[in-house]
Amino acid sequence: MPAAVWLLIAAAASSISLALGVRQTFGLFLLPLAVEEGLSPTILGGAVALHNLVWGLGQPVTGALADRYGAGRVMAGGSLLLAAGLGLPALLPGPLSILFGIGILTGLGVACTGTGAALAAVGRAVPPERRGEMIGLASAGGSLGQAAMVPVAQGLIGGFGAVASLGMLAVGVLAIVPIARAVEWRAPPGAALAAGSRPGGLRALAREALGDRDFALLTAGFFACGFQLAFLTMHLPSHISLCGLPVELGAMALMTVGLFNIPGSWLCGRVSNYVRPELALGWIYLLRTVAIACFALAPPSYAGTLVFAAVMGFVWLGTIPLTSAAIARRFGVADLGALYGVCFLSHQLGGFLGAGSGAVLLETAGDYDAFWPVMIAVGLAATAVNWMARPPARALA
Template identity: 35%
Template structure:
């Protein structure tokens, strides 16, 4: 797949976007590790803290079409700079609040909005507009892998920071990390967007949004993405709680999150390779279907540390590897001119699912004492996502003819 990333300039753009996503996603995907220490210090309760993180899931998704539209209109640089600054402010301010409303404001709104504005919609849109067509699939895989690598790096480091300097110091360290990513914004946006192909007509942003929302394939794609959000938000928020219920140390949760991130690096790269060889809708259907089997296997196995690690490895391979094929389908259907906006709207569907995954997980543990019903719901939704991707309108791939 790397043959399509054939020049230093293409690599510079791709790796800069991947580096920014590494930071924004690494910070965001580590917030679940703060639930227990914040609860112990403030006494707010798991439900209140889960609700703040659930609001963050929705905010992260809601900001993406807005950020994508602003970036499509004014360029990605001001959006990404503001994103990193707001993310840093949200992290730094959280230790100073002591109420559920305060957590909603800092983690649920500020940190989530900053992370979302510096996430997939703007980064993949900015890179796609600066790269040739043949490089976009592989580049989206590398960029997505950057976010996964961030989870691999940040989860164990965050756990060590919480144990060493406390959860407050851990959040302040996250704020510093967000500000440290600012130089990458200038590297990503140093080059001008490539000229749009002649067949990509530009009838305006409003027309592009209306056209997408009336397209059956786009709606089916977004419905499947909803399930992905539910699945990911439930796990990233409540996996530490599940580990605790099993009587295992907190380090099992942090290493499980790290393993998810590590294996999604490989999964993202493989997804970028697959979208150039197979129809993306089939890639998505297989990914969602595999989650049904993995959750079922997890429920049948004894709860040991190695069960969690193996479960994390399997899930990690498809974790956010759904992003490259989803972005590829949107690009095929509507072109790249408003890719940031249209992918952002699909990501909003993803994060509505994320809101429900995080919030309902908190309610489940409070009312039932475990997450059994959440696991069953997760399996049912994953099966639904696998099926709804199959009718998506996507032309067969034309394989290049090998030279004689």
Template identity: 40%
Template sequence: MTQTSAVLREGQRAIPPEIIVLAGCLIALITFGPRAAAGLFQIPMTEAYGWGRDVFSLAIAVQNLLWGLGQPFAGAVADKFGAVRVICIGALLYAAGLVVMAYATSAGLLNLGAGIMIGFGLSGCSFNLVLGAFGKLLPERWRPLAFGAGTAAGSFGQFLFPPIGNALIQSFGFEMALIVFAASVLLVLPLSLALATRGAAATAAVNAGPSQSIAQALAEAFRHPSYVFLVLGFFTCGFQLAFITAHMPAYLKDTGLPVWVGGWTLAVIGLANAVGSLYSGFLSSRMSKRWLLSLIYLGRSVAIAAFILLPATPVTAIAFGITIGLLWLSTVPPTSALVMLMFGTRYMAMLYGFAFFSHQVGGFLGVWLGGILYESMGSYTFVWWLSVALGVASAIINLPIKERPVERPVPQAA
């Protein structure tokens, strides 16, 4: 039994690692699914209310930004007091936001529901909190694969929800589709009980190094160049993913392809991502994490460039979905593993949360620029090529990262 397991068993009923991983994966699947299907609602909602794509894009951009902004604070609260209450509050806010979005007849209500409520809700219940709980609850040998499994489960949610959403929209309208999605998010509440962590006071004993406050942990992290490089590189991941998620169905429709192609492209991205994330988790424990990240970002740039240069057909769209899906969230296992390697598990949820904030700033700009530039230029071409350039930049910026724990002064004996 590891020291971590022993500490967490003291004073509370032990939960088998298999149950922890299963519950965490189901939470990731459920919470990632509806937001991954957001692009399906752009055309029916803009047509119903006469909005431009920039209106819908702004709401989803705000969602991405607030998801990232709330993540460090949600992570800090989970690190300090435990994960269950944070996850439950996040799930309730997320479900309420989907209901508001269903009946949003004005841009203001759309921004409230799809933007503010879902954004802050995701910050409290998405796979980021799950990965933080995995780092605290699981033995060390379980962690790399669990990080990959948790990320892959979120990806499988992306595979399941877009086809379901498409079918619900076609059969019952977008309002009912959003209500069904809201009901599914409430399943997170009972699942969260398996991720009960005891907060910083109970886990301090299992972390090497001196005792730290939150302020000291943040100061240490942002003085560490490798962490800064990691955070900056993660910006590109958010830009690319959010742009594709929000605008791919509309982009494919503009090329003359039927609506089902957009839904199934998002779905195969999710399915391929489940494979890519698991394999990335496997590779994270067997090769240099910085090189793995660099190759992922470079591979994305090549895939996007090939996609926009080739004629748009159902075959090229699905092939792109499979290719980009294998690289979709495969950045998460090595990124989270590097954060844990550098700083330990005590403040992992918070420090990964700041990296994720950079990711979501990129997501905000990807979605928002997609809508703004489409309305001004009449196409998505500029944003596609910007995604390619950012991928190359992130491939380069990850190379100087040093894969070792941060150097801390050794306490001297009295």
């Protein structure tokens, strides 16, 4: 492939790495903010739940804008929103600034800079026979941020406090602005057919796509991905502390997730070249669910936590290249950003419920024991609906 395409893939991976790496650290701030500012865990937990919801609602819109005007411009604007969302509670710590900054501004920022626009640009730039693999490679590169940002944030919190650390992270995400210049900066070929310019716009596109039974099943299964991952990202460090294990194990578990997700995302993307994506997605949800069940039933231990994190990490973002490949096979790539956004809204509704209900449960019950059976049931349902999906009548390039 041309050098320009490899540069695009590297830039997309870098943006995803910074955006998802920062949001991966939110759970580390839960207890430190309670100590420093006297904020209830429900405040940050609710903000992260709102973040997931806003991200999901914004993703179809930002995906359609990227399809029509170029992903790079959307990503550059999103980095400013992401920096503002982190900087606001750093400058004015309090419930309202956290809810508005973390909940709304960073949600919109990640919708612009995360997987949706960046991976759609990759999907349009690479040959169809390598699309799943290259989207997986960009996702794998994005996992570096999840592995790197967690220990960085943990060190900043320990050295400077939670509030100051938010400000430092806000400055760091501004690096996405120059990175975005290497991504699809102008309207891609076929933009005239994109969601924003067709009769009825994005709403008509979403209604048409969801009218397809198998796209609707794919979308329903993506709910479980958001539900499980948002809960673990936000509450796994707190759960580990409540079990009497060392506090630093929470950060180490999230870092392990990111490290194992690097080969996992690439492999899952490559699998889509040989296996129907919906079948592979069903196996991923089943593997996750078995891992969650084993972790919930086993006695808490240092080694068991790291094994659980490694297994979950291997399939953590593996759903993204597979879901993107499934959508591209069914509908083509002209509206890939918008259609992925429609599907991703279900993912983020799951994330909203996973992060928010976990925070409420912690506040009311003091632990997470009642949540693990729900995680298992949701995962089994996702396995079933993906295996119910039929292959497209005619796979599109």
